[in-house]
Amino acid sequence: MNGRTRVRTAVCAAGLVAALALPACSSDGADDKASSMSGGGPAVSEQRAPAQGGAAAPAERQGKDTGAKAPDLGVDQRSIIYTGSITVRVDDVNTAAARATGIATAAGGFVGGDKRNSNGDQGSSDATLTLRVPAEKFTSVVDQLAGIGTEEQRGINTEDVTEETIDLDARIATQQARVDSGRKLLAQAKSLNDLVMLEREVATRESDLASLQAKKRRLGDLTALSTITVVLLDPQAVAEEKDDDGAPGFLAGLRNGWDGLLASLAVVATVVGWLLPWLLLLALPASAVLWYVRRTRRAQPGSS
Secondary structure (H helix, E strand, O other): OHHHHHHHHHHHHHHHHHHHHHHHHHHHHHHHHHHHHHHHHHHHHHHHHHHHHHHHHHHHHHHHHOOOOOOOOOHHHOOEEEEEEEEEEOOOHHHHHHHHHHHHHHOOOEEEEEEEEEEOOOOEEEEEEEEEEEHHHHHHHHHHHHOOOEEEEEEEEEEEOHHHHHHHHHHHHHHHHHHHHHHHHHHOOOOHHHHHHHHHHHHHHHHHHHHHHHHHHHHHHHHHEEEEEEEEEOOOOOOOOOOOOOOOOHHHHHHHHHHHHHHHHHHHHHHHHHHHHHHHHHHHHHHHHHHHHHHHHHHOOOOO
16 A cells, blocks of 8 residues: 555656646747747847838938038139220221220120310320120230230229129019019909009009019129220320329328318409409498588587
8 A cells, every 4th residue: 555655646646736737838939939029029129120210311311411501602602793994096087996896896895985176276186985795704804905005004893792682682582572472462362452552562563573683684784794995195285183182191192282271262362352342332421420420429529
């Protein structure tokens, strides 16, 4: 009995151990499965993360590319008005004028003005030409004009109107939007009063827009075509001297003061000359009255 009891006890113990081991194995399998599933989750997220990052990067670049950019204000992109003047001494004014016209025409420009003078008494003549040439050929045209004869004077001025051009573009765009909105409201007008009021407002906006566009065209003309004033003198002609009254310095101030004194004396002399006849006319009655008063005083008994 004791041997059987021991066998039964051993069998029961083995069964109990097997029963306890079975849930542990199933739970380990479940944990492994769960861990494998949970492990797949990060793998998927890790695979998706680069894709999301790759999509975000182009978006950032696109945001940077589509951002507002400052206007290009390089030297070659600026709006500059060139004006110049040159005085040349030539043998024959008419021939030199024809050559100057040919130089401007060959550069793609034209003659904007032509004024010629001839002094028969002194046998001298001169001509003043106003040439309009493309801005990119301004310097070369001035140099060619200097080669017509003997250059005596040259002056070149520049004016940067880039900011004014940019401001005009912005104002034109804004005004155009206001005109378009006014036209839309005009099309939706339902009463006669609204129609009249909107027509007046649209007309005002269109007038302002036309004024801005005219200014823009004027600036475009001045920047696209430079102006050169050419003075041609023959050997006997006398060049006009510059007015240097505004030049600083002691001599200039002394000269201006002397001229002012002479002008003041001339004014005083004019006033005195105008008053002198009246003074003479009034002096005679005044002298008679003064003589009568003195005689009356002397005739009185108590007067000395």
